[in-house]
Amino acid sequence: xxxxLYAHEMTPTYIELKPSYVDGVSVTTMKLxxxxxxxxxxxxxxxxxxxxxIPFASEYKxxxxxxxxxxxxDVYIRSNDVDKVVYICTQSKLFKGTDQITLITSRICSKIxxx
Amino acid sequence: xxxxxITALAFLMPATAxxxxxxxxxxxxxxxxxxxxxxxxxxxxPLPYKLxxxxxxxxxxxxxxxxxxxxxxxxxxxxxxxxxxxxxTLTDAVAWTGQTKVGQVSVSGMxxxxxxxxxxxxxxxxxxxxxxxxxxTVESTAQYGSTKSLxxxxxxxxxxxxxxxx
Numbered sequence: 001x002x003x004x005l006y007a008h009e010m011t012p013t014y015i016e017l018k019p020s021y022v023d024g025v026s027v028t029t030m031k032l033x034x035x036x037x038x039x040x041x042x043x044x045x046x047x048x049x050x051x052x053x054i055p056f057a058s059e060y061k062x063x064x065x066x067x068x069x070x071x072x073x074d075v076y077i078r079s080n081d082v083d084k085v086v087y088i089c090t091q092s093k094l095f096k097g098t099d100q101i102t103l104i105t106s107r108i109c110s111k112i113x114x115x
Numbered sequence: 116x117x118x119x120x121i122t123a124l125a126f127l128m129p130a131t132a133x134x135x136x137x138x139x140x141x142x143x144x145x146x147x148x149x150x151x152x153x154x155x156x157x158x159x160x161p162l163p164y165k166l167x168x169x170x171x172x173x174x175x176x177x178x179x180x181x182x183x184x185x186x187x188x189x190x191x192x193x194x195x196x197x198x199x200x201x202x203x204t205l206t207d208a209v210a211w212t213g214q215t216k217v218g219q220v221s222v223s224g225m226x227x228x229x230x231x232x233x234x235x236x237x238x239x240x241x242x243x244x245x246x247x248x249x250x251x252t253v254e255s256t257a258q259y260g261s262t263k264s265l266x267x268x269x270x271x272x273x274x275x276x277x278x279x280x281x
Contacts, residue, residue, distance in 0.1 A: 009146035013188055013280050036152065087279065094273070103200075104179060104274045106150040111280035 006036035008106040010090050014113040017082055024079045025057075030110065031072050032090055034065045039106075041065075041093040044075060049086045049115060056081075062093065086115045148189045148243075148278035151180040156253065156274065163264035167256040177253040178218065179276045186246040189278050195255045196272035197237045203268035207260030215239035218250035225249050242281075251276075 011031045020027035032042060042063045046054040057076040065071045077085055089109035158166035159173025168174035181191050195213030199205075217229040222245050233240040243249070253274050259265045 007149045007151045007182075009149045011146050013147045033146065035149075038152075103271060104152040104155055104177060104276055106152065107275060107277040108146075108148060108150065109277065109279040 006038055008036055008039070008042075008090070008092055008108055009033040010108040010110060013110055015085075015088055015110050017077065017085065017112070020074075020076055022076070025076050026079055026082050027074050027076050028088070029072055029074050030088060030090075031070060032063060032065060033070045035068060036092060036106070037067045039092040039094065040067075042090040043093055044073065045087075045089045045091060045107075046075065046077065046085055047087040047089065047109075048084045051087075054081050054085055063090070085112060087111055147184045148191075148280075149182040149184075150276050150278055151182065152276070153180050153250070154178040156255070158255070158257070158270065158272075160265075162262075164259045164262045165256065166265065166270060168254050169256070177255075177274055179251045179253065179274075180248055181243065181251065181276075181278065182248050183243045183246050187244050188281060189243045190240055190281055191243055191249075191251070192238060192240045192275075192277040192279060193251060193253055194238050194275040194277075195253050196257070196274060198272070199257070199270050200273050201269065201271040203266040203270075205259065205266065207263050209260075210258045211237070211256070212258075213237060213253065213255040215251055215253045217241070218252045220249050221247035 156177030161172035
């Protein structure tokens with residue numbers, strides 16, 4: 001049973017996509033803070049308003065981040081898809097084969113405002 | 116104004132301007148929503164065919180705290196399990212039930228979240244209209260093949276807690 005306090009945090013709340021150095025590709029920078037001692041990996045996800053996944057590129061699709069560490073990551077999205085992007089999320093990944101019987105996976109989603 | 120006063124003022128003015136330049140304004144962008152996993156939850160095994168987080172049956176209810184730093188910017192969503200993420204091979208169906216409820220609250224107005232929650236399938240959504248901390252409890256029960264005995268082994272099920280910007 002988990003008795004310690006663990007948290008998952010991500011900023012900014014509202015995303016702003018800007019043109020990147022690559023023509024036809026927009027980018028935004030996100031910050032992930034891992035205060036979950038039981039989690040080392042987070043996946044990045046990009047969704048439409050209806051939670052349909054959108055293709056994106058990033059240095060990490062799965063981020064390896066230590067306990068109490070912060071990581072900045074860029075998310076690149078094709079300009080054709082920029083109008084469809086609503087949510088950028090990070091979701092905790094848990095190890096299979098752990099002793100715990102129920103586990104909590106956390107997901108935080110930032111949004112493009114007014115979409 | 117005599118010449119001495121004018122000279123003194125001339126020396127003082129640039130110095131004042133330089134001090135203003137050296138006054139930075141700093142700020143830190145803090146997260147507006149944090150998900151705190153306080154108690155992961157444990158299934159009790161009161162009957163051969165049943166796993167449940169009910170404390171009376173030897174289980175532990177999962178408790179998740181959500182801290183909202185700024186009111187009305189986020190909604191939270193909890194998904195109680197409807198499958199095992201790992202288990203021994205199961206040859207019959209598992210009937211899943213569960214619920215998410217508002218537990219302790221840091222602001223009395225948050226008690227209204229319970230009545231306003233939206234539930235569909237195995238998902239429960241709350242509109243976080245107030246700043247502060249809210250504790251949510253997630254219960255889960257799995258019943259195997261009507262009353263068949265569950266095979267021995269390790270069982271794992273996942274609860275998903277989400278913070279989604281509005």
